[in-house]
Amino acid sequence: MKVSQRAQDVPASATIAVTSRAQELKAQGVDVVGFGAGAPDFDTPEYIKDAAIASLKAGQTKYTPAAGIPQLRAVIANKLRKENGLDYKPEQVIVNIGGKHSVYEAMQAVLDPGDEVIMGTPFWVTYPETIKLAGAKAKIIQTDKSTGYKITPEQLRKAFTDKTAMLLLNSPNNPGGFTYTPDELKAIAKVLEGTNICVISDEIYEKLIYGDTQFVSFASLSKDAYNRTLTLNGFSKTFSMTGWRLGYTAGPLDVIKAMARLQDHMTSNAVTFAQYAAIAALGEPAADTIESMRVEFERRGKYMTERLNRIKGVECCESTGAFYCFPDVSGHFGRTIGGVKITGSMDFAKALLDQANVAVVPGLPFGCDNNVRLSYCCSLEQITKGLDRLQKWLGS
Numbered sequence: 216m217k218v219s220q221r222a223q224d225v226p227a228s229a230t231i232a233v234t235s236r237a238q239e240l241k242a243q244g245v246d247v248v249g250f251g252a253g254a255p256d257f258d259t260p261e262y263i264k265d266a267a268i269a270s271l272k273a274g275q276t277k278y279t280p281a282a283g284i285p286q287l288r289a290v291i292a293n294k295l296r297k298e299n300g301l302d303y304k305p306e307q308v309i310v311n312i313g314g315k316h317s318v319y320e321a322m323q324a325v326l327d328p329g330d331e332v333i334m335g336t337p338f339w340v341t342y343p344e345t346i347k348l349a350g351a352k353a354k355i356i357q358t359d360k361s362t363g364y365k366i367t368p369e370q371l372r373k374a375f376t377d378k379t380a381m382l383l384l385n386s387p388n389n390p391g392g393f394t395y396t397p398d399e400l401k402a403i404a405k406v407l408e409g410t411n412i413c414v415i416s417d418e419i420y421e422k423l424i425y426g427d428t429q430f431v432s433f434a435s436l437s438k439d440a441y442n443r444t445l446t447l448n449g450f451s452k453t454f455s456m457t458g459w460r461l462g463y464t465a466g467p468l469d470v471i472k473a474m475a476r477l478q479d480h481m482t483s484n485a486v487t488f489a490q491y492a493a494i495a496a497l498g499e500p501a502a503d504t505i506e507s508m509r510v511e512f513e514r515r516g517k518y519m520t521e522r523l524n525r526i527k528g529v530e531c532c533e534s535t536g537a538f539y540c541f542p543d544v545s546g547h548f549g550r551t552i553g554g555v556k557i558t559g560s561m562d563f564a565k566a567l568l569d570q571a572n573v574a575v576v577p578g579l580p581f582g583c584d585n586n587v588r589l590s591y592c593c594s595l596e597q598i599t600k601g602l603d604r605l606q607k608w609l610g611s
């Protein structure tokens with residue numbers, strides 16, 4: 216059958232591909248260490264599961280308003296007020312079917328064909344595709360170690376054209392765990408003043424920050440920032456609820472209403488009993504639950520970064536948030552390992568999996584071919600085992 220040009224132009228997700236390949240090999244009995252997954256390895260907390268079960272038992276199994284049940288929209292608005300200093304009315308919040316859906320729908324609601332979207336490298340693999348699907352063009356700012364893989368206000372200003380419609384921010388960042396300081400974000404907000412550029416601030420990793428890293432919501436920085444920003448978040452990472460498919464967007468009422476109209480026709484509501492569970496998730500036991508996961512991620516991230524930096528030809532910036540390390544491995548490019556010539560991140564990741572049974576995601580689809588992504592969503596024992604293998608493989 217004919218496949219549309221639109222669909223042909225979209226590649227499979229590199230992160231999902233690596234995770235699936237590692238799972239496949241494990242199912243075949245291969246002892247793979249999987250650093251591919253961008254999903255917490257903890258189970259969803261019991262109190263959240265209990266709320267979903269209670270919701271099912273209470274017969275909450277029918278359609279809800281497409282934008283979400285009013286109680287959940289109100290609870291999210293309250294969370295954003297209390298934790299993020301953001302004053303959104305419940306009508307300014309829409310519940311989406313995962314944060315990925317929030318990104319897609321927000322772009323569909325704001326972008327027109329020909330519009331340009333600015334984002335820095337490294338970026339999450341899904342962003343370029345959602346930009347393309349909205350008919351817009353990604354304008355990519357190349358970053359490097361010297362700025363901690365973050366864009367500078369000068370780079371941003373230089374990237375503006377009369378087509379610039381959006382700036383995409385993701386802090387803490389996937390794939391590197393890089394986090395903008397409040398001052399860095401303030402400087403970016405200042406550069407945007409006087410323009411009509413909309414900002415998507417993807418804050419899905421807000422709770423996973425380490426050391427003395429500070430998180431701040433972009434929209435809370437000023438009235439101007441508030442008016443131009445769509446704040447995106449979700450339950451996948453904070454509450455280890457990746458399979459529940461719950462995300463949300465908050466922002467100017469006209470855009471949220473436009474997203475709701477699109478959602479009316481695309482998906483309708485997020486799963487009904489998951490929405491009731493989400494109300495529980497944001498309730499009383501949330502803080503302790505989040506903190507215990509955060510502490511464990513911090514321990515793993517520190518260990519992984521230190522060990523990576525001890526490997527010759529590998530350089531890893533500190534992972535200040537999320538659950539990823541994104542080392543530069545280009546010191547090994549040009550070598551032949553196990554009979555395979557390593558010319559970039561794609562060869563590197565493939566050869567590492569084939570020869571040493573360690574799954575990492577190549578940096579190329581994140582916009583940085585010198586790097587690979589390792590997620591620390593697995594036990595310290597697995598991390599030790601995987602890094603031992605990596606070290607041995609690179610030393611061979």
Ligand code: PMP
Nearest residue numbers: 253313314315339389449451462
């Ligand atoms: N934004 C970023 C930066 C992500 O890394 C992810 C998933 N890993 C998402 C959004 C979406 O997550 P979900 O669809 O599970 O809510």
Ligand code: GLU
Nearest residue numbers: 228230231252253254389
């Ligand atoms: N976003 C997560 C990751 O980057 C999960 C997979 C995906 O949806 O891309 O690994």
